[in-house]
Amino acid sequence: MHGGALAGWLLMALCAVSGAYCLLRTRTGTPQERSTARGEALMGFGMAAMAVPAAVLTLPEWAWAVYGAVFGAAALRALWSARRGAHHLHHLVGSLAMVYMAATMAPGAAGGHAGHGAAAGGAGGIPLLTGVLLLYYALYVLRSAGHLIPAGTGVASFAGGSAEGVVRSGGGGLRDGGAGGATGGGTELTMACRLTMGIAMFAMLLTL
Numbered sequence: 001m002h003g004g005a006l007a008g009w010l011l012m013a014l015c016a017v018s019g020a021y022c023l024l025r026t027r028t029g030t031p032q033e034r035s036t037a038r039g040e041a042l043m044g045f046g047m048a049a050m051a052v053p054a055a056v057l058t059l060p061e062w063a064w065a066v067y068g069a070v071f072g073a074a075a076l077r078a079l080w081s082a083r084r085g086a087h088h089l090h091h092l093v094g095s096l097a098m099v100y101m102a103a104t105m106a107p108g109a110a111g112g113h114a115g116h117g118a119a120a121g122g123a124g125g126i127p128l129l130t131g132v133l134l135l136y137y138a139l140y141v142l143r144s145a146g147h148l149i150p151a152g153t154g155v156a157s158f159a160g161g162s163a164e165g166v167v168r169s170g171g172g173g174l175r176d177g178g179a180g181g182a183t184g185g186g187t188e189l190t191m192a193c194r195l196t197m198g199i200a201m202f203a204m205l206l207t208l
Contacts, residue, residue, distance in 0.1 A: 008053035011200050015051060018193040018200075019044025025190065035081075039091050040194070042074060046098055047200055050105075067102035071095045090140070097133050097201060100125065104208055125208040137202040144195040148188060 022044055025037035046067065049059075075095035082088040104125040 005053040005055055007203075008051050011051035011203060012048045014196050015044050015048035015200050018196050019048060021189070021193050032084075036087075036091075039074065039078065040197070042070075043091075043094055043098070044193075044197055046071065047197065047204065050098075050101065051200070051204065061107050064102045064106035068099050068106075071098040071102070075099065093133075093136060094197075094201065097205070100129065100133070101204060101208065130205055130208050134202060134205050137198055137205065141195060141198045141202060144191060144198055148191055148195065 019041045022037045022041035026034045026041065028034075029037070050067070072095070075092055078088045078092035078095055082092060
């Protein structure tokens with residue numbers, strides 16, 4: 001990735017922790033919730049590996065083809081699952097974004113391997129597509145943050161939060177009563193992990 005090693009380590013740690021939590025969620029819940037957790041765990045660990053600073057680990061050339069194949073298969077699975085619920089479309093966008101970043105960072109691509117390293121090459125990828133993905137994840141982050149902020153605040157209203165989406169629990173925490181429950185495992189910690197991965201994806205797209 002472009003940028004300092006510290007930013008890369010921070011992104012790697014956040015994505016790895018989010019992936020590990022999602023992996024734990026695969027042990028409980030309904031079949032749909034476990035399937036969603038497996039997809040999110042794959043995304044978290046994939047992003048963590050991609051965020052490792054190149055000074056520490058330079059991925060071999062074949063690794064990018066593996067990335068493309070794995071997340072291409074994940075995109076097809078999300079597309080198939082979208083028949084049962086629109087929330088799978090977010091997983092589809094995330095998987096396609098991973099395929100796009102892998103193709104951009106692969107040796108020989110425009111911007112090439114500099115995407116993972118600290119090379120001095122220019123921006124890679126297709127600017128318009130990168131901009132669309134950045135806009136999508138910016139809106140996703142704002143919406144997710146809105147569901148974690150207590151209802152009635154100006155920030156929650158601006159970011160898409162509502163009294164139905166965010167309910168204050170008896171212990172003073174926050175509990176998702178809407179969108180999070182629809183996507184499986186709608187606790188505030190699950191939503192926080194999704195928010196973290198959304199922010200990480202936005203940051204990684206900025207490096208292209």
